[in-house]
Amino acid sequence: MYKVRRFFDCQVPVNRCNFECDYCTVGQWRKVNGEHPTQYTPFKYSIEQMTNALTPERLGGVCAFNLCGNGETFLHPQIVEFAEALLKQGHFVSIVSNGTVTSAIDYLCELDETLRSHIFIKFSFHYTELLKKNLLKQYFANVKKAHQAGLSLTVELVASDSNVEYIDEIKQACMENLGVLCHLTDPRLNTASDIRHLTEMPMDEHLKIWSQFESKLFDYRQATWGDNRQKYFCYGGVWSFNLALGSGKLKQCYRNSDTVQFIFDNIEEPIHFIPRGHHCSFAHCFNSHVFDCLCGVVPEIQSPFYIELRNRKLPDGTEWIKEAYKDIYGHRICENNDEYSSAEKVYSDGIISLLNEKEPGEDFEKLVDIKISELTNIYSISFYGEGYIHDWMEKKCTKKGENDAEKKIIIVTDFANFAQIKPELLNKSDVDTNIVSIVDMIRL
Ligand code: SF4
Ligand code: SF4
Secondary structure: OOOOOOEEEEEEOEOOOOOOOOOOOOHHHHHHOOOOOOOEOOOOOOHHHHHHOOOHHHHOOOOEEEEEEOOOHHHOOOHHHHHHHHHHOOOEEEEEEOOOOHHHHHHHHOOOHHHHHOEEEEEEEOHHHHHHOOOHHHHHHHHHHHHHOOOEEEEEEEOOHHHHOOHHHHHHHHHHHOOOOOEEEOOEOOOOOOOOEOOOOOHHHHHHHHHOOOOHHHHHHHHHOOOOOOOOOEOEOOOEEEEEOOOOEEEOOOOOOOEEEEOOOOOOOOOOOOOOEOOOOOOOOOOHHHHHHHHOOOOOOOOOOHHHHHOOEOOOOOEOOOHHHHHHHOOOHHHHOOOOOHHHHHHHHHHHHHHOOOOOOHHHHHHHHHHHHHHHHHEEEEEEOOHHHHHHHHHHHHHOOOOOOOEEEEEEOOHHHHHHHHHHHHHHOOOOOEEEEHHHHHHO
16 A cells, blocks of 8 residues: 655646636736746756655655646656656656647556556646637547556546536536546636635525536535635645745745755755644635645644545546555545644744744743753754844854853754755864754754
């Protein structure tokens, strides 16, 4: 049985798309605004270096990677090679695609059986664009080919107002070509702070119209819409991440979340994970269907398993989700990880508060006081870095007075750049100086 340790939602640096969906918040949205985004950006690091940075040994086990562009993912010319390299390490790779780049799908369908069993394709079903571009037949042929090749997959339509008038046709196309209805996702205004629904219809009407697809994906997104997550401790940054493939920037979550570490260089340095904790900056979980149902980032939240949101049983008895994916989508990543102690939660929350120039709270202050007292008994401590965390910690340490033990420890407060800073400090310091990230101070 496969156990997945972490989930990485990877941003693929491609803006190019062969479609112009009216509800698109990425490629099309930029075109409408008269911008001409770069078509794609080659990876800064070689694929060998990137995948050496992502070995199961470094990540603590086999992981699930989702690859998604700001346009059509398969139009990034290096993405298939990157996916294959991850698969060869034993990871699971899901790819979001509009299903029309046949050469890429063919390539994946021709990989060996073990690798194929670790591939999942989310076939986004852009019905009106497929019609306009006369690609409907090719799209369904690609879905069928992937299914027959043993890839796991799902077919997902955007429940947009513009699709409402085509619902009957869409259902008919699904039944004729798939034998089942597709799943649904709700369009939303990603640029607004409340990430509101993108529908002009009254909500009850919108929900009623789309309920005919009986999509648990759609239902779960509705169930968590508007539920602010700051009351919970979220393990984004430890069990789930957003990873920019162009730069190696590993973040706790999307947009306003903080950087855990730049992970594609100095790869011998372990990754020092730090959770988002109580600092979720979204109006509701940005992708609750994945982060709850697959990752369990808030372990106390009850949710269906991800498999229920993605699978369909076909009339011939086969299913979209195959055996290996049943293992991982029928469980949550939280089952394969230990939760933090109360002290670790208080500590990581406090560090994220300081990073964002907020007061970290009394419990954190007490914890740091105790820790610094313990450390000054053994070490002469100094903090390295700039900014709020550094100044706050230095002040704490100076207050403690004597700090002149023979053994030295340097605590780096700029944890996102720790892997880059540590070798520089090692060059300049005595051989026996300990150099640690502020993230780990609680565990010293
Ligand atoms: S296929 Fe995806 S990226 Fe391309 S225009 Fe449609 S929604 Fe946007
Ligand atoms: S959006 Fe979801 S995964 Fe991200 S920080 Fe908020 S609760 Fe956690």
